[in-house]
Amino acid sequence: MAKPRPSTEAPEIPILDVPRSYEVRTFGCQMNVHDSERITGLLETAGYFPAPEGTDPDLVVFNTCAVRENADNKLYGHLSQLVPQKERNKDFQVAVGGCLAQKDQDTILEKSPVVDVVFGTHNIGSLPVLLERARHNEEAEIEILESLETFPSALPTKRDQAYAGWVSISVGCNNTCTFCIVPSLRGKEEDRRPGEILAEIRALVDQGAVEVTLLGQNVNSYGVSFGDRQAFSKLLRACGEIEGLERVRFTSPHPAAFTDDVIDAMAETPNAVPQLHMPLQSGSDRVLREMRRSYRSRKFLGILEKVRERIPHAAITTDIIVGFPGETEEDFQDTMRVVEASRFSSAFTFQYSVRLGTPAGEREDQLPKAVVQERFERLLALQDRIAAEENAAIVGRTVELLVTANSGKKSGRTHRLSGRARDQRLVHFSVPEGAQAPRPGDFVTVPVTGAAAYHLISDPRADQYGLRRSRGGDAWEREQAASCGTGAPGKPGQVSLGMPAIPVGPAPVSGA
DSSP, rough: OOOOOOSSSSSOOOOOOOOEEEEEOSSSSHOOOHHHHHHHHHHHHHTTTOTTTSOSSSSEEEOOOOOSSSHHHHHHHHHTTTHHHHHHTOOOOEEHHHHHHHHHHHHHHOOOOTTEEETTTTTTGGHHHHHHHHHHHHHHHEESSOOOBOGGGGOOOOOOOTTEEESSSSOOOOOOOOOOOHHHHHOOEOOHHHHHHHHHHHHHHHHHEEEEEEEEEEEEGTGGTTTTTTHHHHHHHHHSSTTTTOEEEEOOGGGOOOHHHHHHHHHOOOTTTTEEEOOBBBBBBBHHHHHHHHHHHHHHHHHHHHHHHTTOOEEEEEEEOOOOOOOOOHHHHHHHHHHHHHTTSSSEEEEEOOOSSSSSSOSOOOOHHHHHHHHHHHHHHHHHHHHHHHHHTTTTOEEEEEEOOOTTTTHHHHHEEEEEETTOEEEEEOOOOSOOOOOOTTTEEEEOOOEEESSSEEEEOGOOOEEEOOHHHHHHHHHHHHHHOOOOOOOOTOOTTTOOOOOOOOOOTTTT
16 A cells, blocks of 8 residues: 655644744754754744843754764753753753654653653654643653654745745655665655645745755655656756746755756756755775765766766865775775866765664774874865865856855954855955945855855955845845844945945955
């Protein structure tokens, strides 16, 4: 008998008698970030409100990750810090969800007496009910389902940024990588119907979003569940027909299933950005076999060659694991050779971490920490050099940036704002004296005047600076007005609503 598809109907959400404040703390991947937007939407629908800065919230929700070995210690460290607050306020509640909750279940309640609710990756929509039940019964509640109850898209959502949004096209994963615990925690892949996805994207655009990222554990296997192996490329092309959607991204594909029709769709869809995240994991064919990654380094490099042939300025990023069990120096050198040939604009590099319940975690040929660390540092040095060289080649090019709400750690000193180029490169830029400041969600066109390994700098003259106010900026402004009672744009040469002041003259090129 076929398993029923998850519901596309929103669950009934109990409303609080008295409003309560909340805080959501998110660990892990983009999927967790997106899940936290759903959690936040659920809580605010139920009558919770964000805890004002500097105050103790009535509720803290941890949305956890289980990919790294230290995820457990990180969670329990945070929970221990909440013991005094729990002792001061018997009505204070703590909930733990996400992948670690799905994995450890009862262990969390055994280890931490402050926890009131434990919920899994498959039943985010149950959180308000579980909180109310725990408060009424004055005892901890745990609910972990083995399969997805409701598609996350059916739940109310509070987006991190009004001008950009994540859109899940699928949940779960059908791969069996020996190092990864995610499939056992998020379940088999469940694909949403294209019409549902496109309707959600259009709704986001109607609300002011100018950029959307299609999200899935393996986006290019999308459509297998309903028998269309080119469904993802068709979906990408359909996004190109949505008026007002200026940029569409996706993450993450799997090299084994990455096909030419997707490359063609990227090259031919006007709002598909010239950026690709393609996880390598290892450049050693032997290690890839041990990982159960069903591609080899030659195929991987061939994909990159095809992408760059069709999209010459594509920025390609990756994931790499160093120190997989049994990895030899020769295996590691294979990875170094593939990284050198790939010319990644950036790479998320990880030291292999044992995860109980995975085949790789049970192997006896785990590598000494010192060996893994030394290889990791060599890989970082190589990738840092490549990224710096690739960025240096962009100096002098004019780029269009989507201005972001986060302006970088040094913005208070440099007075630069930040934006993302179409290829997702981070650019810190100054606004010429007398020019109008952009809002987050607006677009600026500027020349690249400096480069570092992982960001670019732009200090344009007045005649080199172009501002295009957008619906995304309008949406950001409306959101600010709703949250703090003011949305007035700054005068020329100023930025309002807590953003850094624009410098009188160009800031030095030495930092961002």
